[in-house]
Amino acid sequence: MRIGILTGGGDCPGLNAVIRAVVRKGVTGHGDEVVGFRDGWRGVMDGDSVPLELASVRGILPRGGTVLGTSRTNPYAVDGGPERVLASLERLGIEALIPIGGEDTLGVATRLGEAGVRVVGVPKTIDNDLDATDYTFGFDTAVGVAMEAIDRLHTTGDSHHRTLVVEVMGRHAGWIALHAGMAGGASVVLVPEHPFDVDAVVEHCRHRFASGFSPIVVVSEGAKPANGDLVLSTGAKDAFGHVRLGGIGPALAALIEERTGREARAVVLGHIQRGGTPSPFDRVLATRFGLAAVAAVHDGATGIMVALRGTDIVRVRLSEATAQLKLVPPERYAEAEVFFG
Amino acid sequence: MRIGILTGGGDCPGLNAVIRAVVRKGVTGHGDEVVGFRDGWRGVMDGDSVPLELASVRGILPRGGTVLGTSRTNPYAVDGGPERVLASLERLGIEALIPIGGEDTLGVATRLGEAGVRVVGVPKTIDNDLDATDYTFGFDTAVGVAMEAIDRLHTTGDSHHRTLVVEVMGRHAGWIALHAGMAGGASVVLVPEHPFDVDAVVEHCRHRFASGFSPIVVVSEGAKPANGDLVLSTGAKDAFGHVRLGGIGPALAALIEERTGREARAVVLGHIQRGGTPSPFDRVLATRFGLAAVAAVHDGATGIMVALRGTDIVRVRLSEATAQLKLVPPERYAEAEVFFG
Amino acid sequence: MRIGILTGGGDCPGLNAVIRAVVRKGVTGHGDEVVGFRDGWRGVMDGDSVPLELASVRGILPRGGTVLGTSRTNPYAVDGGPERVLASLERLGIEALIPIGGEDTLGVATRLGEAGVRVVGVPKTIDNDLDATDYTFGFDTAVGVAMEAIDRLHTTGDSHHRTLVVEVMGRHAGWIALHAGMAGGASVVLVPEHPFDVDAVVEHCRHRFASGFSPIVVVSEGAKPANGDLVLSTGAKDAFGHVRLGGIGPALAALIEERTGREARAVVLGHIQRGGTPSPFDRVLATRFGLAAVAAVHDGATGIMVALRGTDIVRVRLSEATAQLKLVPPERYAEAEVFFG
Amino acid sequence: MRIGILTGGGDCPGLNAVIRAVVRKGVTGHGDEVVGFRDGWRGVMDGDSVPLELASVRGILPRGGTVLGTSRTNPYAVDGGPERVLASLERLGIEALIPIGGEDTLGVATRLGEAGVRVVGVPKTIDNDLDATDYTFGFDTAVGVAMEAIDRLHTTGDSHHRTLVVEVMGRHAGWIALHAGMAGGASVVLVPEHPFDVDAVVEHCRHRFASGFSPIVVVSEGAKPANGDLVLSTGAKDAFGHVRLGGIGPALAALIEERTGREARAVVLGHIQRGGTPSPFDRVLATRFGLAAVAAVHDGATGIMVALRGTDIVRVRLSEATAQLKLVPPERYAEAEVFFG
Incomplete structure (x- = not known):
């Protein structure tokens, strides 16, 4: 043939x-x-x-x-x-x-x-x-790249007592975030399927600091806060009063830094996940x-x-x-939540 | 509780x-x-x-x-x-x-x-x-260690025009050999479930050399030849007239070297697969x-x-x-055979 | 004691x-x-x-x-x-x-x-x-992280026929960029010590595309263009008419995309280099x-x-x-230039 | 030209x-x-x-x-x-x-x-x-392969309370063993330049066990005991009354097992170090x-x-x-000895 x-x-x-x-x-x-x-x-x-x-x-x-x-x-x-x-x-x-x-x-x-x-x-x-x-x-390769990054970030976070936010791929589905976060021991995992509560995220970070370690927040590029936009109480905002600092990762880091009073940094893994x-x-x-x-x-x-x-x-x-997307189901996300904080 | x-x-x-x-x-x-x-x-x-x-x-x-x-x-x-x-x-x-x-x-x-x-x-x-x-x-980790070893051995094999035999874990089941061999692009994979024909192995090696590349043979520690023991026509034998050179890997390398007329080397991965x-x-x-x-x-x-x-x-x-072992089924092994040689 | x-x-x-x-x-x-x-x-x-x-x-x-x-x-x-x-x-x-x-x-x-x-x-x-x-x-670890990223980006760049810009650490000295770029086979390496000519960078990218492969540009976070700022002829600019898109990496990618007419993407490695x-x-x-x-x-x-x-x-x-910084000397940079394009 | x-x-x-x-x-x-x-x-x-x-x-x-x-x-x-x-x-x-x-x-x-x-x-x-x-x-690549193997073997050794002997390349010079051993946190490093005292090696292993961890012994393929051959008090010997179990690694593992009364295993890294x-x-x-x-x-x-x-x-x-070999000098070996045991 x-x-x-x-x-x-x-x-x-x-x-x-x-x-x-x-x-x-x-x-x-x-x-x-x-x-x-x-x-x-x-x-x-x-x-x-x-x-x-x-x-x-x-x-x-x-x-x-x-x-x-x-x-x-x-x-x-x-x-x-x-x-x-x-x-x-x-x-x-x-x-x-x-x-x-x-x-x-x-x-x-x-x-x-x-x-x-x-x-x-x-x-x-x-x-x-x-x-x-x-x-x-x-997918497994992408999760591996993200997990290795998380492994690396744990030690730099702990040394500086700062939060590290890792933005990974996933516009509509949070599989990479879920698996990399679970494999890397993240303190919080945020996925597009489950709009997140900013207060809860900040609380998890505080809890992690209280245990003597530094939080790693893994966030899908498509994750969104449950109630409106991410808003800093201070600092530069755009014309609409919203902070837009590149993607969700950097925006979230800025907000966590403001709310926890401790440094936060973001890493956007980008294309190294797919090569x-x-x-x-x-x-x-x-x-x-x-x-x-x-x-x-x-x-x-x-x-x-x-x-x-x-x-x-x-x-x-x-x-x-190709009829429908496979999203992270509520029970898989709930399964991961026991590791938050 | x-x-x-x-x-x-x-x-x-x-x-x-x-x-x-x-x-x-x-x-x-x-x-x-x-x-x-x-x-x-x-x-x-x-x-x-x-x-x-x-x-x-x-x-x-x-x-x-x-x-x-x-x-x-x-x-x-x-x-x-x-x-x-x-x-x-x-x-x-x-x-x-x-x-x-x-x-x-x-x-x-x-x-x-x-x-x-x-x-x-x-x-x-x-x-x-x-x-x-x-x-x-x-299992996935062990396959990864073995695959990385195979990746490395390809270049040293090709540079020296020699066969490399990689002995991996698997006393009764050949899953590590099968997956690592498929992932690493092995020229032959030998598993305990399918006693191998020495002539066919040698033929695959010759065929690979003929294509301008060097063969990698991946063998489970528990793999066995179909007809009797591995016997060298020359060289040291034990009291029973059989060659016993450590495990199956080194024995097979010695035999392939003798039969192909080109150098062969064995690597026994051992405990690095499980740590x-x-x-x-x-x-x-x-x-x-x-x-x-x-x-x-x-x-x-x-x-x-x-x-x-x-x-x-x-x-x-x-x-x-725990009633029975999961062995590599014939169809999975046959699937891999298209890559032999 | x-x-x-x-x-x-x-x-x-x-x-x-x-x-x-x-x-x-x-x-x-x-x-x-x-x-x-x-x-x-x-x-x-x-x-x-x-x-x-x-x-x-x-x-x-x-x-x-x-x-x-x-x-x-x-x-x-x-x-x-x-x-x-x-x-x-x-x-x-x-x-x-x-x-x-x-x-x-x-x-x-x-x-x-x-x-x-x-x-x-x-x-x-x-x-x-x-x-x-x-x-x-x-330093060697950071170079290794950057080099592995470059290794990964080569294949994704070539598959999509797009330029990839990798921003690495180095505010005042370009050692990480120089070594990672040389180790990773970058098409261009830009360091703080040697202000770069935008036209030459674009020309190297074009030349690389012409050879059938896609360019990887490695740039220190502290690298700067020789003549003024990076300016896009089109698209959003800030109040001063300059494009400010995060660091030098994303800015450079935007400019290369505009000037070569082919997609360009930036990756900012950030903190994974130091953990x-x-x-x-x-x-x-x-x-x-x-x-x-x-x-x-x-x-x-x-x-x-x-x-x-x-x-x-x-x-x-x-x-x-601690009296003075060790910068990349002109001869070391010149040595690397033979690989540009 | x-x-x-x-x-x-x-x-x-x-x-x-x-x-x-x-x-x-x-x-x-x-x-x-x-x-x-x-x-x-x-x-x-x-x-x-x-x-x-x-x-x-x-x-x-x-x-x-x-x-x-x-x-x-x-x-x-x-x-x-x-x-x-x-x-x-x-x-x-x-x-x-x-x-x-x-x-x-x-x-x-x-x-x-x-x-x-x-x-x-x-x-x-x-x-x-x-x-x-x-x-x-x-050399640096070979040291890296050996170090990663040692990293892996630490956890398997500790889990089983057993000694792991890692045989690395180095017929005449012990550089790979010295650097990989120092980088991997070996309990003992044995090189060809410094014939070793079997009793001291066994003592280091005992000391390591006493601290609650398991010893890793890194040995160059060319390392030799200071006084004669490795001899087991029991078990199979060759015609000369000496135990010959492949290379120095397996022989040493057998001897350490006998002398410490705890399991010992050998890994011979072989060709994966050079590919x-x-x-x-x-x-x-x-x-x-x-x-x-x-x-x-x-x-x-x-x-x-x-x-x-x-x-x-x-x-x-x-x-x-090419006039003379560069051997590990006594002071470099002495430097490493503080980590023994």
Whole structure:
């Protein structure tokens, strides 16, 4: 068979592991030809492709990012986009397509599947917020980067008797904050799903100081206070009387400093959470996703994506898979609260 | 309530995370008193205990090993052992016991449960070979240590055009070898469950050399050749005409060197796989196990152990949990074989 | 002898290694009593101290931060401060003082030495900008954290074809940027000592893109453009017509994005550079500094600090040691420029 | 100019950093052509070479090993070897040669230099035992790998109350053991330069147990007991009545177990010490060595090698550089002894 593969959306540790697995399994196991499209759907629209042979994927397993490049191009948002995709697949003789990506990328895949293209998706979201799979690759690596940062910040916080606020990824779902905070021994974890009470946060910090240690506050970039905005009683405010100091992390640090009377500092981890070599968990998961995608293609499956359930790789309908976000449920958040303060 | 806790058998990254979670949840969440027994069942028999307060568990989350110490003592193998255990629990006013351990430790727990002690076990095996739970903590850390070693060995192997054999833990089950080998891009993975064909191993190594790279062979300590022993055609043999060069790793390296005509070296990872700070996955899993054990105790459960199923922590009967080993199934091994050579 | 020890200024990986070495060498080697002051000179002024025995320093070698706490308190800036210091030392029977710190902390030590206190300083600056020593501990660890971040960012940059700007510590001296940039394979390194030409930076980025890879720009927090401020031709400006987007890193990223027409992102590493476990180099250096400080005390030395020259630990006059900053010399910067672009 | 480059002897983290620096500096800075020889002197003899352009060295900085391959071939030990080397250099138009290697590789370079070839050597020994330079690259990485292993083993040792013996590289010089042991907080460090007293080692282990912690013994592979062989009073012996259990590490563990009456285990780190990504220190040192070698070539220097003195890269005569080993001096060993026990 002739199989196309592409990576779309934000990059994520493990993408290369999927690509390698698809090529190894396709070429060695089935005698397939594998074609890589550059920069996600952009490359499919433009017919910008490269043949992927065994030699093309040697040594890429431990490397972060994607050797194929990525973009956020959506053919359905481009005039004549879908037609160009179909023409391109036709011209290159692609019999099946394996798109690796998140909601947007797989949304395109869903529609192409409905249009008759044989598609088997591989889910990718570093935020782990896809309902149809227990975990997505990249998440464990991101949690690891954040946890190591927290490990480091404990000692500097304790030495200076100051609060440290760590802002991690997670616009809509707080999985990275929850897991990194639990793994790192954070004093407070704030996630988008549970608007936080500023007074309670300050109280946890005070309590931690009282125990002789310094608080670490882990906050998702998308976390929000329960009642309005963060407001400092003193200091610079914007035209609306609100303090806007970059993201939630720095804003929260400023507020905690004011309210506890002790120094607070913020660290915004940013892009280091998504780059670099994948963790063992992510390398194995990504590899198994790649293998399962090729198996699905050869089984004649289409309109599905591979997913993790327990220790098994299963197939789920693409249409259902991307239907809703997986948020941190109240009971998981409550479970973590015993460690606050 | 007054809860006793102990750690038995080989140490494992994550034990301290369980202990901390039990104490935090018990003391803060329920107002429990928690008593730690030293060195596993030995400490229970001897009434060798220490009160565990919040301060006792500060800072232990990221630390490997167990602050309680461990041993392989089995009260049922000691004259009057079970009676001493019961007397000790009575005297110390222990209302429930949380033993953290593997087959042996939980086997004792099972019998004590049948004898009327309220027991809620927490499974621990670095080999991940317990059938009742998707994963055990410590396993992910061990795989990570092995994977990093493999990552390092690739470059030294390629530079010298030599085979490197990595012997990892796994007496009966090959999970560490399978996952580390898949994550590290091994050329061959050998596990106890699937006796290996020496000729095939040599052939994979030759094939790898032919591609311009050097083979990495990952082998479980308990892996065995399918037909008899490893025999060198030349060189020193023991009284039985068999070559015994330490473990399977060095023996295999000697044989591969002889058969491929290129240098081969073995690395036996040993105890570095089980020491040191737990991975984020293991810290979260161990913490959740500890929380769930306390919850189970307060629910009045007994004779059970906590386990991971998908993303949920569930309860399973202790008697069933330790009934059989979880081995690498043929389909998981076959899945990995596409990467051989 | 009765020896006092304190840590002042910003924390730094290796402080605990110094403390441990002083205690081990003092107590075991010489039968000294060692007294630790809490939070730098603040603790000396207040007589806030703790006896340090062998058991007090067990297990602290691999830990970041300082078990003694730190502050920026300067007794000479406090009314009656120096008198309180002298009275405190008198009352506690301190015969010699080992202050560990940077310019400020050692400046106080210098003056106390001139006032008759026996002082042997240990230099500490994570920025490595002390002229009298080849290296200070903490620097190698900070470079390592920054380098690992750069390693991670390469793959995410290449996948998205975007520039990544990494802001590292270094207000006056660019050592961390220089070493981390050289170790991480940065496309441009900007340091405070060499005001940069914005056009040249942009040109290097373009050149890097042209080679098919994405640029990483490493910039010290104290680096400045050669001609005026960073100015965007479009977009939000402050009241003075200048763009102020947090530190130099985000400002530079915004400008590079505008000028290259490709996305750019900034990462500000912040406090994770100074926390956490020290690198092997720093553990050994800090340990040897501690040992040498005790030896100097017992040799009757005073008014000196220990320093690294080549592989030797030597003694230098405190007055000279803190006289001037060690900046990145033009030839070292020029050496790195061959890698730009 | 047309410059040849090769890597000989055992591989070492940082070799690729040297190669990259030579190519970047040569090609970009001077317009040189750089030719890489495969597998050390073997490739020079056979004229087995590859042009090294900027693209050839992209991405190799963080990679361990050597992209050129290596061997232990010595042309002076091969019939007609030197003639073949000279003919090969002639035919390929090589005007200067940069050999990267240890005693053997640079010994060949010395003789070729005397025979009129322009040679500028780059020193490489993971054991750090070259007298003419403060440090060699690769050493810091090896110490880091060993230190991380020791960090891990502390917790497993303490949990089981057992001694752990860690055997590290160092046949003639104990630098890795000394630095890793000091950085890791070992209870005993044994090096080849100072034959050890078995009774003292056992006494240190007992003392450590008495303090409530478990001993870590770090031993160079080349360390030897002061009086004869290691002899167990019981158990299997070889034909000579001596116990031979693999290397010194396992033998020592067996003996300590017998003499202390507590379990002891050995870990032989082996090849993981020399593979994998170089530490920041090593990447910077290797890069600077490469830059300095090209500068020396263009200055017309020959018969020299580059070396580190303090923070400077200097030039030393090849003939002197390889004249004698740098051993751990008694005062450095004595310095470490305060931590024993």
